[in-house]
Amino acid sequence: MARSLLALVSLVCVSAGAAALAPATAVGRVDRDRPAASAGWVEVKAPKPKPEHVIAEVRPGHALALRSRPFGPVLARVGSRTPFGSQRALGVVATRHGRWLAVTDAAVGNNRVVWVDAKSGALRYTRTPLELVVDLSARTLTVQRNGSAVRHLSIGVGRAGSPTPTGTFAVTDKLNGGTYSAAYGCCILSLSATQPNLPVGWTGGNRVAIHGTLSASDFGRAVSAGCVHASDSDLRYLMRTVPLGTPVVIRR
Numbered sequence: 366m367a368r369s370l371l372a373l374v375s376l377v378c379v380s381a382g383a384a385a386l387a388p389a390t391a392v393g394r395v396d397r398d399r400p401a402a403s404a405g406w407v408e409v410k411a412p413k414p415k416p417e418h419v420i421a422e423v424r425p426g427h428a429l430a431l432r433s434r435p436f437g438p439v440l441a442r443v444g445s446r447t448p449f450g451s452q453r454a455l456g457v458v459a460t461r462h463g464r465w466l467a468v469t470d471a472a473v474g475n476n477r478v479v480w481v482d483a484k485s486g487a488l489r490y491t492r493t494p495l496e497l498v499v500d501l502s503a504r505t506l507t508v509q510r511n512g513s514a515v516r517h518l519s520i521g522v523g524r525a526g527s528p529t530p531t532g533t534f535a536v537t538d539k540l541n542g543g544t545y546s547a548a549y550g551c552c553i554l555s556l557s558a559t560q561p562n563l564p565v566g567w568t569g570g571n572r573v574a575i576h577g578t579l580s581a582s583d584f585g586r587a588v589s590a591g592c593v594h595a596s597d598s599d600l601r602y603l604m605r606t607v608p609l610g611t612p613v614v615i616r617r
Contacts, residue, residue: 416512417492419457420535420610421466427487429453431472431479435465440479441472449538449555454491454610455481456535456557469534469557471572476532476558493608497536497575499593499615501529504585506575506593508606516602520575521583521594527562529591530573534558534613539604542577550577552600556613560591575603575613 423429423445430439447453458478459467466488467478481488498507499520506518523529534557542549558573567590578594588594595603 417494418496418612419466420491420493420608421455421457421468421481421483421488422491422610423453423455424487424489427485429481429485429487431468431470431481433479435461435480437480441470443470443472447537447555449540451538452609454535454537454608456533456610456612458533458612469532471537471557471559474559475561476530476534491608491610493611495607495611497603497607497611497613499529499613501531501587501615501617504587506595506599508603516599518595518599519584521578521586521588523560523589523591524587527560527564527567527590528587529589529593529615530558530560531615531617532558534573534615536607536609536611536613539607539609542600548577548579550579550595550600551597552577552604554600554603554607558613558615562591564590576600 423443425445428442428444431441431443432438433440443453445453455468455470457466457468461467464482464484465480466483467480469476469478473479494511496509498509500507501522504520504522506520507514508516536554537557538553538555540553540555542551542553545553554575556573556575559571560573563571569590573591575593575595577597577600581596583589583594584596
């Protein structure tokens with residue numbers, strides 16, 4: 366790899382500069398020989414870097430092994446395209462041993478974290494400052510940029526018996542809802558999460574997604590088979606704003 370793994374996957378952002386000492390009452394030359402504790406002097410701290418989330422994309426023409434642990438057995442192999450035809454983009458949630466990346470992918474069941482080898486040559490990298498946080502108790506979805514909330518959505522969530530699974534996942538596909546059913550509204554943001562507690566007789570598959578609904582009364586309630594329901598206006602905003610691989614944190 367041309368750059369070190371640390372440079373690729375660490376939470377990187379340019380700092381505004383090193384801390385300096387400056388007079389409290391005047392703007393002028395910094396006296397570097399004067400102790401910081403001297404009367405009339407304060408320490409000016411540089412702001413902390415803002416985190417960005419690393420997204421690992423599978424390169425076209427490559428296959429990527431998903432392992433149970435670093436150097437562990439292969440659970441599945443995936444290509445550069447998802448089953449829906451999108452670029453496969455994996456949200457990185459942890460690193461280990463300087464080369465192994467923890468990700469989630471729907472190709473492996475039980476919503477488990479799997480490990481991929483950054484030195485395999487099958488990956489390329491992008492970053493996003495965005496993160497989606499789903500609060501199942503509050504029934505809200507918050508869009509965060511660099512850790513600060515920029516938009517709050519009222520949502521519907523999984524009902525008793527088929528609750529929305531919790532964990533850290535990623536957006537895998539952005540789809541036209543009308544292609545599949547009017548019940549999905551305008552848009553579908555498919556996630557790497559799967560539903561292990563499907564309702565009896567359910568035939569709609571086990572992928573968890575953020576999508577529309579035929580009933581506006583869903584918002585603020587636990588009504589679904591596990592998916593997150595949102596309004597069409599909010600979904601169009603997400604479709605425009607959120608790149609594939611954006612992390613989605615679902616918590617109770």
